[in-house]
Amino acid sequence: xxxxxxxxxxxxxxxxxxxxxxxxxxxxxxxxxxxxxxxxxxxxxxxxxxxxxxxxxxxxxxxxxxxxxxxxxxxxxxxxxxxxxxxxxxxxxxxxxxxxxxxxxxxxxxxxxxxxxxxxxxxxxxxxxxxxxxxxxxxxxxxxxxxxxxxxxxxxxxxxxxxxxxxxxxxxxxxxxxxxxxxxxxxxxxxxxxxxxxxxxxxxxxxxxxxxxxxxxxxxxxxxxxxx
Amino acid sequence: xxxxxxxxxxxxxxxxxxxxxxxxxxxxxxxxxxxxxxxxxxxxxxxxxxxxxxxxxxxxxxxxxxxxxxxxxxxxxxxxxxxxxxxxxxxxxxxxxxxxxxxxxxxxxxxxxxxxxxxxxxxxxxxxxxxxxxxxxxxxxxxxxxxxxxxxxxxxxxxxxxxxxxxxxxxxxxxxxxxxxxxxxxxxxxxxxxxxxxxxxxxxxxxxxxxxxxxxxxxxxxxxxxxxxxxxxxxxxxxxxxxxxxxxxxxxxxxxxxxxxxxxxxxxxxxxxxxxxxxxxxxxxxxxxxxxxxxxxxxxxxxxxxxxxxxxxxxxxxxxxxxxxxxxxxxxxxxxxxxxxxxxxxxxxxxxxxxxxxxxxxxxxxxxxxxxxxxxxxxxxxxxxxxxxxxxxxxxxxxxxxxxxxxxxxxxxxxxxxxxxxxxxxxxxxxxxxxxxxxxxxxxxxxxxxxxxxxxxxxxxxxxxxxxxxxxxxxxxxxxxxxxxxxxxxxxxxxxxxxxxxxxxxxxxxxxxxxxxxxxxxxxxxxxxxxxxxxxxxxxxxxxxxxxxxxxxxxxxxxxxxxxxxxxxxxxxxxxxxxxxxxxxxxxxxxxxxxxxxxxxxxxxxxxxxxxxxxxxxxxxxxxxxxxxxxxxxxxxxxxxxxxxxxxxxxxxxxxxxxxxxxxxxxxxxxxxxxxxxxxxxxxxxxxxxxxxxxxxxxxxxxxxxxxxxxxxxxxxxxxxxxxxxxxxxxxxxxxx
Numbered sequence: 001x002x003x004x005x006x007x008x009x010x011x012x013x014x015x016x017x018x019x020x021x022x023x024x025x026x027x028x029x030x031x032x033x034x035x036x037x038x039x040x041x042x043x044x045x046x047x048x049x050x051x052x053x054x055x056x057x058x059x060x061x062x063x064x065x066x067x068x069x070x071x072x073x074x075x076x077x078x079x080x081x082x083x084x085x086x087x088x089x090x091x092x093x094x095x096x097x098x099x100x101x102x103x104x105x106x107x108x109x110x111x112x113x114x115x116x117x118x119x120x121x122x123x124x125x126x127x128x129x130x131x132x133x134x135x136x137x138x139x140x141x142x143x144x145x146x147x148x149x150x151x152x153x154x155x156x157x158x159x160x161x162x163x164x165x166x167x168x169x170x171x172x173x174x175x176x177x178x179x180x181x182x183x184x185x186x187x188x189x190x191x192x193x194x195x196x197x198x199x200x201x202x203x204x205x206x207x208x209x210x211x212x213x214x215x216x217x218x219x220x221x222x223x224x225x226x227x228x
Numbered sequence: 229x230x231x232x233x234x235x236x237x238x239x240x241x242x243x244x245x246x247x248x249x250x251x252x253x254x255x256x257x258x259x260x261x262x263x264x265x266x267x268x269x270x271x272x273x274x275x276x277x278x279x280x281x282x283x284x285x286x287x288x289x290x291x292x293x294x295x296x297x298x299x300x301x302x303x304x305x306x307x308x309x310x311x312x313x314x315x316x317x318x319x320x321x322x323x324x325x326x327x328x329x330x331x332x333x334x335x336x337x338x339x340x341x342x343x344x345x346x347x348x349x350x351x352x353x354x355x356x357x358x359x360x361x362x363x364x365x366x367x368x369x370x371x372x373x374x375x376x377x378x379x380x381x382x383x384x385x386x387x388x389x390x391x392x393x394x395x396x397x398x399x400x401x402x403x404x405x406x407x408x409x410x411x412x413x414x415x416x417x418x419x420x421x422x423x424x425x426x427x428x429x430x431x432x433x434x435x436x437x438x439x440x441x442x443x444x445x446x447x448x449x450x451x452x453x454x455x456x457x458x459x460x461x462x463x464x465x466x467x468x469x470x471x472x473x474x475x476x477x478x479x480x481x482x483x484x485x486x487x488x489x490x491x492x493x494x495x496x497x498x499x500x501x502x503x504x505x506x507x508x509x510x511x512x513x514x515x516x517x518x519x520x521x522x523x524x525x526x527x528x529x530x531x532x533x534x535x536x537x538x539x540x541x542x543x544x545x546x547x548x549x550x551x552x553x554x555x556x557x558x559x560x561x562x563x564x565x566x567x568x569x570x571x572x573x574x575x576x577x578x579x580x581x582x583x584x585x586x587x588x589x590x591x592x593x594x595x596x597x598x599x600x601x602x603x604x605x606x607x608x609x610x611x612x613x614x615x616x617x618x619x620x621x622x623x624x625x626x627x628x629x630x631x632x633x634x635x636x637x638x639x640x641x642x643x644x645x646x647x648x649x650x651x652x653x654x655x656x657x658x659x660x661x662x663x664x665x666x667x668x669x670x671x672x673x674x675x676x677x678x679x680x681x682x683x684x685x686x687x688x689x690x691x692x693x694x695x696x697x698x699x700x701x702x703x704x705x706x707x708x709x710x711x712x713x714x715x716x717x718x719x720x721x722x723x724x725x726x727x728x729x730x731x732x733x734x735x736x737x738x739x740x741x742x743x744x745x746x747x748x749x750x751x752x753x754x755x756x757x758x759x760x761x762x763x764x765x766x767x768x769x770x771x772x773x774x775x776x777x778x779x780x781x782x783x784x785x786x787x788x789x790x791x792x793x794x795x796x797x798x799x800x801x802x803x804x805x806x807x808x809x810x811x812x813x814x815x816x817x818x819x820x821x822x823x824x825x826x827x828x829x830x831x832x833x834x835x836x837x838x839x840x841x842x843x844x845x846x847x848x849x850x851x852x853x854x855x856x857x858x859x860x861x862x863x864x865x866x867x868x869x870x871x872x873x874x875x876x877x878x879x880x881x882x883x884x885x886x887x888x889x890x891x892x893x894x895x896x897x898x899x900x901x902x903x904x905x906x907x908x909x910x911x912x913x914x915x916x917x918x919x920x921x922x923x924x925x926x927x928x929x930x931x932x933x934x935x936x937x938x939x940x941x942x943x944x945x946x947x948x949x950x951x952x953x954x955x956x957x958x959x960x961x962x963x964x965x
Contacts, residue, residue: 010467012383016652051381054467110376110645141647206649211666
């Protein structure tokens with residue numbers, strides 16, 4: 001599996017993601033420049049964290065118009081695997097590849113901390129290496145991670161198992177205090193109906209080495225690598 | 229046409245003006261006067277501090293670049309170097325907290341990447357007035373949000389720092405930001421303008437009218453009219469800076485340029501003249517070519533603008549097209565605005581007219597250096613006199629009061645707003661004695677800390693200066709790092725006041741003594757004078773940024789207790805030293821007495837002992853005893869343990885119980901270790917001539933301290949933790965006053 005990590009101006013987790021893929025997981029991985037029109041035959045596109053185009057408007061709102069995004073959209077429509085992490089998730093929402101939108105965190109502050117998320121659906125391309133209900137300890141770092149969708153959308157997402165990760169406490173309970181950013185239904189990660197596009201707010205690349213205090217994030221990348 | 233009023237507006241004295249005329253052989257025009265006013269401002273010229281700064285030790289084998297460049301550079305082996313510097317943005321942060329602090333981050337980042345280093349960490353040292361006042365809360369919220377917004381966006385982790393609260397910072401908060409970068413030793417760039425005929429390129433944002441006279445503003449006291457200075461504060465654009473950072477590092481990596489300097493304080497004027505002065509050349513600039521954001525800007529405004537996110541580059545002639553291609557890739561302009569010349573002059577033209585024609589030497593190096601009068605403040609003696617209040621009957625209550633003092637309390641509210649993990653190097657997170665960063669692919673790591681207790685320096689500047697260095701190095705020793713270089717930010721009042729000058733001189737001498745004792749070079753820093761509002765000076769506040777090297781990060785130690793049953797050992801001895809303590813300040817509102825004494829030789833032995841114990845794998849936790857004394861130190865070790873385990877301590881000695889609990893005697897570290905290592909540890913301590921006394925055990929859910937056999941504190945850890953954890957958020961949620 002070859003990975004492509006998209007570099008928008010203002011992406012800042014691009015190097016981290018590439019490092020984990022290449023040096024820790026020994027995968028073939030390359031940067032994809034936002035001005036290009038070529039995905040270079042990758043099997044999985046990652047939209048990394050950061051502040052694409054400064055995010056002075058809504059997070060991800062400008063990235064949606066970047067040249068390479070058209071290719072990413074087509075790639076996703078053909079069934080290619082797309083993982084959006086943090087700002088990448090916000091971009092996927094702006095693109096309409098995933099439903100809903102992000103609001104400012106409920107305390108109106110940027111939040112950088114370790115959180116626990118529970119794997120709600122362990123049958124996806126991005127989570128099949130995890131046990132159903134497994135707790136992952138992964139950091140978040142965002143200002144706009146308060147997921148919002150209308151009630152009927154939420155209902156549909158739940159009914160079709162599209163909620164993949166949920167904020168929980170250390171005992172695995174989806175409590176109010178554990179929902180640090182205020183997301184609807186404690187949603188931390190969502191997949192599209194077809195199952196090939198995942199958006200998640202936590203940063204798995206920040207939890208893929210023991211020296212960083214957690215290796216739980218590797219499960220996400222390993223799932224992709226071992227998918228079919 | 230230059231009259232006394234214009235001179236006063238430019239903060240130039242009559243004597244200085246006469247000197248300018250003598251140096252250039254004529255009267256300057258208004259633009260030229262503006263240039264002198266910036267470059268001869270205290271902020272740029274260090275005219276009051278130079279004579280004293282020379283006392284700091286700056287040489288060592290590992291120093292690649294000492295003071296005088298954009299940042300200091302230290303060799304860390306394997307072809308790698310660390311590039312670091314600390315700078316203040318105090319005045320702008322008072323006027324406009326969010327943008328003032330944000331641009332402070334932007335400025336120091338440019339100082340680092342202009343040397344060819346990728347910034348890998350930001351730390352900040354903040355001083356605010358008490359949070360009980362809503363104005364101070366607004367400043368605190370604004371500054372933290374500003375730092376967070378800039379650092380998070382550009383993707384450099386803000387990994388640590390310190391925050392103190394004290395009345396004197398109410399109208400003059402301090403915002404000091406340290407940036408640490410990493411470079412390859414063979415790809416370090418300097419602010420040089422070599423080779424007559426080489427093109428001078430302007431890169432980054434367009435020039436606007438923002439920030440005109442920022443450096444002059446930072447060189448005068450504030451009065452009632454401060455509000456009017458808001459337009460002098462620049463507005464930051466971290467996105468633009470991120471592009472600038474990537475583009476600059478790319479042209480440097482490809483070795484396409486000769487020299488580069490950030491346009492920070494004093495903008496185009498400072499970068500052009502300093503680059504030329506360093507190389508003994510001149511620079512000719514055509515202002516018509518300078519990218520401008522606003523119409524109708526005068527030469528005066530263009531030369532003095534402090535618009536952010538701009539750099540000046542001297543490129544190799546044949547590489548201009550390639551440099552421009554790389555900047556265009558990052559959607560940035562790289563415009564040729566002039567060239568390097570012979571003859572040592574700064575020549576500026578606008579619409580075909582020569583508007584500036586000045587010798588760079590006069591602008592940069594011939595500013596007068598002042599030996600300003602220094603006099604010990606008459607009030608100091610009475611300040612140092614201390615009659616201790618009687619021992620409080622309820623020490624438990626007092627303990628909780630100390631824990632909830634915002635200076636002591638948990639700072640998570642602050643650092644949770646900073647992305648402290650991006651770049652995935654942060655292996656010891658904020659909240660520990662020092663932050664530790666791994667170096668990818670290497671066994672070793674870096675530790676970094678900022679520190680400075682201004683109550684000590686207020687009560688005894690020299691001792692305070694020594695302690696600032698000693699404590700920062702002790703913080704490093706606690707995580708297993710040896711100090712390799714120092715940068716300092718010296719925040720003082722008006723240097724024209726003899727009291728302030730005396731404090732300054734004493735602090736510098738104290739810092740110099742301590743740096744010599746620990747054999748660490750000072751590689752640069754920043755002096756911020758005129759931290760006075762309405763005639764009141766801040767406490768003399770030196771902030772020391774110290775970078776350390778951890779030989780093997782797998783051996784790194786953190787401050788939290790680790791296991792039930794581990795023995796707690798106190799390194800060093802406790803004396804009756806309550807002067808200048810956070811205990812007296814927070815409980816009795818007493819800011820007096822003599823700060824704790826410090827014996828630098830002994831301090832060094834304690835560090836060596838701690839480092840040796842860590843490298844032998846004897847200890848499981850180490851935490852420096854500082855503000856709040858042993859009681860607070862032990863409590864923090866409980867709070868920072870993964871399961872928040874408790875401890876039971878027995879403190880012996882004939883001292884007053886409050887001195888045992890809260891005294892801030894220096895050269896002490898609290899460690900924990902498995903009982904099987906106790907004998908070897910004590911033997912090692914003896915060998916190192918350091919006192920070491922087992923004082924108790926980790927374990928349980930309660931925090932218990934007995935003084936000379938009498939139980940004085942016995943509380944659930946959870947109660948103590950909540951008090952410590954919730955203090956700052958609680959103060960910040962007070963209603964508007």
